Amino acid sequence: MRGERGPGEICEVNAQNETVNSHTIAVLVDNEPGVLARVIGLFSGRGYNIESLTVAKTDNVNNMSRITIVTTGTPMIIEQIKAQLSRLVPIHNVKDLTIESASVERELALVKVVGEGEKRVESLRIADIFRARVVDSSNESFVFEIVGDTGKLDAFIRLMEPLGLADVSRTGVVAISRGVKAMDVAY
Amino acid sequence: MVSKELTGSEIVLKALEEQGVTEIFGYPGGAVLPIYDAIFNQNQIRHILVRQEGGAVHAAEGYARSTGKVGIVLVTSGPGATNAVTGLTDALMDSIPIICLTGQVPTHLIGNDAFQEADTTGITRPCTKHNYLVKDVNDLARVMHEAFHVATSGRPGPVLIDLPKDVLMAVGTYKPKSKIKVRNYNPSVKGDLNAIKHAVETIAKAKKPLIYAGGGVINSGPAASKLLTQFVKMTGAPCTLTLMGLGAFPASNKQFIGMLGMHGTYEANLAMHDCDVMVCIGARFDDRVTGRLDAFSPGSTKIHVDIDPSSINKNVRVDIPIIGDVGHVLEDMIKVWKGTQAKIDAKALKAWWQEMNAWRSVDCLKFKQEGKVIKPQHALTRLWELCREAKKEPYVTTEVGQHQMWAAQYLGFEKPNQWMTSGGLGTMGYGLPAAMGVQVAHPKELVVCVAGEASYLMNVQELSTISQYRLPVKSFILNNFYLGMVRQWQELLHGQRYSESYMNSLPDFVKLAETFNMVGLRATKPSELDDVIKEMIKIDKPVIADIHVDQMENVFPMIPSGAAHNEMLLGPEDETEKPISEEGMVLV
Numbered sequence: 195m196r197g198e199r200g201p202g203e204i205c206e207v208n209a210q211n212e213t214v215n216s217h218t219i220a221v222l223v224d225n226e227p228g229v230l231a232r233v234i235g236l237f238s239g240r241g242y243n244i245e246s247l248t249v250a251k252t253d254n255v256n257n258m259s260r261i262t263i264v265t266t267g268t269p270m271i272i273e274q275i276k277a278q279l280s281r282l283v284p285i286h287n288v289k290d291l292t293i294e295s296a297s298v299e300r301e302l303a304l305v306k307v308v309g310e311g312e313k314r315v316e317s318l319r320i321a322d323i324f325r326a327r328v329v330d331s332s333n334e335s336f337v338f339e340i341v342g343d344t345g346k347l348d349a350f351i352r353l354m355e356p357l358g359l360a361d362v363s364r365t366g367v368v369a370i371s372r373g374v375k376a377m378d379v380a381y
Numbered sequence: 382m383v384s385k386e387l388t389g390s391e392i393v394l395k396a397l398e399e400q401g402v403t404e405i406f407g408y409p410g411g412a413v414l415p416i417y418d419a420i421f422n423q424n425q426i427r428h429i430l431v432r433q434e435g436g437a438v439h440a441a442e443g444y445a446r447s448t449g450k451v452g453i454v455l456v457t458s459g460p461g462a463t464n465a466v467t468g469l470t471d472a473l474m475d476s477i478p479i480i481c482l483t484g485q486v487p488t489h490l491i492g493n494d495a496f497q498e499a500d501t502t503g504i505t506r507p508c509t510k511h512n513y514l515v516k517d518v519n520d521l522a523r524v525m526h527e528a529f530h531v532a533t534s535g536r537p538g539p540v541l542i543d544l545p546k547d548v549l550m551a552v553g554t555y556k557p558k559s560k561i562k563v564r565n566y567n568p569s570v571k572g573d574l575n576a577i578k579h580a581v582e583t584i585a586k587a588k589k590p591l592i593y594a595g596g597g598v599i600n601s602g603p604a605a606s607k608l609l610t611q612f613v614k615m616t617g618a619p620c621t622l623t624l625m626g627l628g629a630f631p632a633s634n635k636q637f638i639g640m641l642g643m644h645g646t647y648e649a650n651l652a653m654h655d656c657d658v659m660v661c662i663g664a665r666f667d668d669r670v671t672g673r674l675d676a677f678s679p680g681s682t683k684i685h686v687d688i689d690p691s692s693i694n695k696n697v698r699v700d701i702p703i704i705g706d707v708g709h710v711l712e713d714m715i716k717v718w719k720g721t722q723a724k725i726d727a728k729a730l731k732a733w734w735q736e737m738n739a740w741r742s743v744d745c746l747k748f749k750q751e752g753k754v755i756k757p758q759h760a761l762t763r764l765w766e767l768c769r770e771a772k773k774e775p776y777v778t779t780e781v782g783q784h785q786m787w788a789a790q791y792l793g794f795e796k797p798n799q800w801m802t803s804g805g806l807g808t809m810g811y812g813l814p815a816a817m818g819v820q821v822a823h824p825k826e827l828v829v830c831v832a833g834e835a836s837y838l839m840n841v842q843e844l845s846t847i848s849q850y851r852l853p854v855k856s857f858i859l860n861n862f863y864l865g866m867v868r869q870w871q872e873l874l875h876g877q878r879y880s881e882s883y884m885n886s887l888p889d890f891v892k893l894a895e896t897f898n899m900v901g902l903r904a905t906k907p908s909e910l911d912d913v914i915k916e917m918i919k920i921d922k923p924v925i926a927d928i929h930v931d932q933m934e935n936v937f938p939m940i941p942s943g944a945a946h947n948e949m950l951l952g953p954e955d956e957t958e959k960p961i962s963e964e965g966m967v968l969v
């Protein structure tokens with residue numbers, strides 16, 4: 195599933211000796227029923243990967259949602275994914291944040307760790323280093339909230355494993371370009 | 382105009398009327414009864430009652446393909462909608478503009494597994510260009526007009542509108558087309574001028590240029606075919622067409638080197654392999670065309686003109702992509718060509734044509750009509766010659782199989798929109814209803830469905846429709862008593878084990894014609910062929926001509942799956958010398 199490396203880095207090389215990269219793609223869509231099914235159907239129907247997908251309404255005036263998709267593929271496949279997405283009628287704008295501009299990416303995770311004694315103290319210590327917050331605690335458990343890029347979350351979760359990692363819920367990646375330029379609605 | 386309150390059904394019909402619709406193909410049922418009521422009360426739109434919803438979609442495809450207009454389908458919920466799925470997929474693959482109106486259970490029952498409920502928008506999402514579920518009668522006019530826009534702009538395709546019965550019965554306001562602003566989907570039609578200039582320079586510098594054009598030229602409208610013809614003539618380059626593109630360039634022109642691809646001509650495929658500049662216009666490097674990808678035209682610079690950005694660099698990397706409508710781009714290419722006084726080096730071009738003529742001299746489509754059985758190639762050649770003698774330029778539809786490929790090889794189309802075949806999906810059962818749709822659009826013209834006996838049976842119920850509306854469709858059945866194309870693959874790839882490919886218990890097609898009050902004709906030997914064809918052309922009634930042809934004939938040339946263009950089988954002699962690879966076997 196989730197790659198250990200950050201987006202944009204070379205993940206692997208396929209059988210045809212082409213490099214397979216991870217890309218973060220932002221998509222502005224009409225907020226209407228079925229639109230998410232169209233996007234997901236396109237990925238499953240054509241055999242593309244979805245590493246992560248997030249969606250929420252972001253524009254009340256135009257009633258639009260923003261989808262952030264992290265996907266992997268050769269440059270030719272990534273180009274296809276973008277062209278295929280752009281072709282869908284309720285999709286207004288497609289932006290490849292990995293290559294079109296510098297961008298900021300964040301993910302949030304809630305991590306439940308169950309344990310007692312020394313392990314419990316150790317988990318708190320690590321959480322502190324990672325700036326994870328305790329959002330729930332009982333005598334035998336913590337729920338940590340951690341925000342960061344995918345790599346940071348992966349690292350934190352890995353460290354929690356021997357300390358009683360019980361449950362993880364992640365939002366998936368959201369991303370936005372750096373600088374003044376915004377993503378327009380493109381009518 | 383003062384906006385008047387109308388029922389949903391009336392809004393549907395008013396929108397169709399405003400869009401210039403005069404015929405629709407449909408089949409009633411509970412969920413669409415309100416629309417049928419509205420149809421009953423008007424005279425502008427003629428409804429053709431098919432015998433199965435699948436037939437309605439193919440009929441609308443034939444109608445659309447032969448006129449350039451949108452084909453309209455009206456079916457009920459549940460089984461009506463699911464029966465339409467094959468036709469919608471077919472139209473999506475071949476870029477045919479269709480609007481399919483489906484009834485749906487009332488909105489408050491959606492999701493309840495109500496009687497004749499199906500998740501129509503869910504089922505058809507991957508097989509339509511776009512679909513809508515209308516939940517508010519006041520959205521209906523907008524959706525109807527938007528659907529026409531989506532179906533016809535960019536790369537055309539099928540659009541489905543799901544109409545719950547309560548929405549059809551509710552009262553709302555109609556909005557005319559002019560009041561509707563489509564807020565997203567607006568594909569660009571003009572190509573980038575710099576890319577066009579670059580393309581023209583590249584073509585002018587070519588030594589072995591080749592123009593490879595497809596169905597996009599036909600979709601762009603008859604003007605695009607004229608422009609293509611003009612451009613090909615200006616450059617002096619050879620021109621090949623895809624199965625979907627036949628008619629976009631006149632077959633009788635000296636620069637036409639035939640169809641390309643799996644069953645294309647020797648000269649077309651070798652020219653594809655050896656050219657140094659390939660100009661792909663409104664075609665999509667389909668696997669039937671490219672053969673083995675890593676050996677596809679290895680030395681050429683590739684220019685690709687297409688309205689759909691997702692067609693560019695999908696299968697084959699191209700050097701100069703031009704995104705835009707083929708007609709607009711050709712117009713600009715011609716302007717730039719003239720403006721820069723471009724010219725391909727005459728000596729190089731001459732040498733290229735000499736190569737071409739050497740390949741042509743192989744005469745890859747030659748056949749021998751001898752003995753007591755009719756060769757299918759001979760039947761089609763005579764069909765064409767006798768049509769010409771009778772001064773007819775028929776509209777031709779086909780079913781799917783060997784007969785389809787022979788029709789593509791032996792019938793020479795001079796104009797666009799005369800040739801209707803299921804290319805992308807290869808749908809058996811397409812030809813007869815499509816011919817019906819073509820005849821509805823062109824009541825006075827000669828419409829021939831070139832069929833295989835097996836495909837013909839897949840939508841044979843439409844004979845009843847043809848009879849009812851007195852549509853003088855001619856069915857020209859090349860009857861080989863086999864799923865011929867399947868049998869050919871079994872012969873070549875599966876050691877002649879003819880598993881389930883023999884057609885037993887076929888109907889007597891002459892008697893079948895008679896039960897539908899049509900004329901049935903039969904030719905079983907060469908001497909009978911001409912008379913049957915002449916009779917068929919002459920009679921002003923629907924005709925079924927049952928032509929018994931050689932059962933063991935194969936379609937050649939053939940590029941087996943997984944082979945390259947220059948590894949073509951020319952005839953039976955080649956079969957043993959060039960066995961088909963293991964990797965090729967897994968391909969279709």
Ligand SMILES: Cc1ncc(C[n+]2csc(CCOP(=O)(O)OP(=O)(O)O)c2C)c(N)n1
Nearest residue numbers: 782783784807809833834835836864865866
């Ligand atoms: C709906 C459908 N089912 C199966 C096929 C696979 N198929 C392709 S050609 C063919 C045989 C067609 O036989 P016929 O119509 O007699 O034509 P012939 O090849 O004999 O000319 C079959 C079964 C198909 N194309 N479409």
Ligand SMILES: [Mg+2]
Nearest residue numbers: 833834863865
């Ligand atoms: Mg047959």
